[in-house]
Structure formats: C-alpha cells, structure tokens
Amino acid sequence: QSVLTQPPSVSAAPGQSVTISCSGSSSNIGRNYVSWYQQFPGTAPKLLIYENNKRPSGIPDRFSGSKSGTSATLAITGLQTGDEAEYFCGAWDSSVSGVFGGGTKLTVL
Amino acid sequence: QVQLQESGPGLVKPSETLSLTCTVSGDSINDIDDYYWSWIRQPPGKGLEWIGYVYYTGSTTFSRSLKSRGTMSVDTSKSQFSLRLSDVTSADTAVYYCARGRFRYPRIGVTGYYFDYWGQGTLVTASS
Numbered sequence: 001q002s003v004l005t006q007p008p009s010v011s012a013a014p015g016q017s018v019t020i021s022c023s024g025s026s027s028n029i030g031r032n033y034v035s036w037y038q039q040f041p042g043t044a045p046k047l048l049i050y051e052n053n054k055r056p057s058g059i060p061d062r063f064s065g066s067k068s069g070t071s072a073t074l075a076i077t078g079l080q081t082g083d084e085a086e087y088f089c090g091a092w093d094s095s096v097s098g099v100f101g102g103g104t105k106l107t108v109l
Numbered sequence: 110q111v112q113l114q115e116s117g118p119g120l121v122k123p124s125e126t127l128s129l130t131c132t133v134s135g136d137s138i139n140d141i142d143d144y145y146w147s148w149i150r151q152p153p154g155k156g157l158e159w160i161g162y163v164y165y166t167g168s169t170t171f172s173r174s175l176k177s178r179g180t181m182s183v184d185t186s187k188s189q190f191s192l193r194l195s196d197v198t199s200a201d202t203a204v205y206y207c208a209r210g211r212f213r214y215p216r217i218g219v220t221g222y223y224f225d226y227w228g229q230g231t232l233v234t235a236s237s
Contacts, residue, residue: 002156033213033221037157044206044227045157051213051221088157092222097172098147098159098210 003028004089004101011107017077020104022089024070028099029091034072036065037088039103045088049074076106084108111136113207113228121201121235127194131207131228132187139165139185146183146190147210147224150203158203162210163190197235204230 005023012018022034033052037045047056049065052072064075072089089101117129131146138146148160161171163181171179175194183190194201207228213221 032219033215033223035221035223037224044230045224046227047223047225050211050223050225051215056225090157090159090223092212092220095173096170098149098162098222100149100157100159102156 002102003093003099004091006087006089006101006104008102009105009107011109012079013109014079014081016079017075018079018106019076020074020087020089020106022072022074022101024072024091024099026070027095028070028093029067029072030070031094032092034065034067035090036063036072036074037090039086039088041086048087079108081108111209111226113209113226115205115207115228115231117231117233119232119234121197121233122237123198123235124196127197127201127233127235128191129193129205129207129231129233130189130191132189133209134188136209136226138183138188138190143212145210145212147208148181148192149206149208149224151206151230152200152203160192160205199235201235202233204232206230 036049039045052067053065062077086103093099112134114132121127145162147162163169163183169181178195180193208224209226
C-alpha cells in the first residue's frame, strides 16, 4: 500500500480537462511540497511538477499542480492522446523518507 | 544534459545480495548543491517505492523497511553511486531506477523533495 492515495484511473476525451488527486497526511503533503511524474509504459518516470506547482523547462503549461491541506491535484487541460500515461505524486514525509502515490492511469478516450 | 545509467545483474538468487551501480554523466556527482543521489524501485505492474539516497559525502538515508538490508555508497572519482540489498526475496523483484534527488527548504519545517533526472531503469529478478 502506498503512503499517498491516488485514484487508480481517470479518463476524458481529447481536448477536455482532467484532474488527478493525491491524498496524504499532515506528515507529508500537509507540511511539505508535492511533485508529480509522468510515466509511459516501459520507460522511466519524468518530472512534471515540483514544489507543488512549478514546471521544469519543457513541460507545457497544460499541466498544473496545486495543493490544499493534505491533498494535492494535478490538472491537465487540452488533453491529447499523447498524454495517455500513468501519473504519480510524490512528497517528503517527516518520518524521514520519500513517499509516492500508487499511480493513476490516464486514458484519453 | 544530465544522464544516469543503471548497471548490474538482472538475476539474483534468493538470499543473495543485489548489487547495482548508477553512472552519472553531464553533471558533477560531488557538486555541493542540494543533490541527493537516489534509488527508487517499481515492482512489475505496481507503483513507485522510494529506497533511499546517498549524498556526495557518503552519508545515506534509507527507507525504514529496507534499512536493515541495504547499503549505499558513492565513488566521486568514477561519478558513480551504488546500492546493495542483501538477503533478497521475490518481493525485491522490480525495476530499479537511480535518480537525481533535490531538496528544497523554502521555510522552516517545509521540505521539497523531487527527482529531476532518472536512469532508464533496470529489471532485477530474484529467482532461483
């Protein structure tokens, strides 16, 4: 069981928007920053969002992150078929460890 | 461009020791910036599991669940860092990733920790 909780799957049509939630606790998301990763089958995860809402160079502004209390959200607008992937949230926990969510598979219908 | 590459045996017998090395190119592994050279694994069809990190000084932090079996080290002269996990079982079968971890401390009590560069991953199977 992952420390952070994500829905197993979400889906939406091309051009639409979708949000992926990540729920934690006061020892991780509640006090620390959240990051998000995109992973295509058979490849390594790629950093999408760091420090809750910052995008690395090259990440389109269709991807955005937010945090409220002990939950975080990844939002993707203008969905493209190429966005179909698995998405993971991550954070630091005060137990002195990194933690991740179980991943959410995005299907673009 | 920073690149990381894992190397090591793809098959380890139960009760033996898993040993992996990550070679870093395009960056200095002993940069005093907030880089923490990390290991993460992903069992087949499952989510990501944080293993731990090693700093360029050699200091390490391990996941509680793996601390008793694991060691990490760094060789700055070779731009490499390594993971060893002893007494493996089938539960250790996973794709193992090395990654560059970064810490940020925007204010007291708040920590940002993320991985900006990843290796391609290497599958390690624990089986006889």
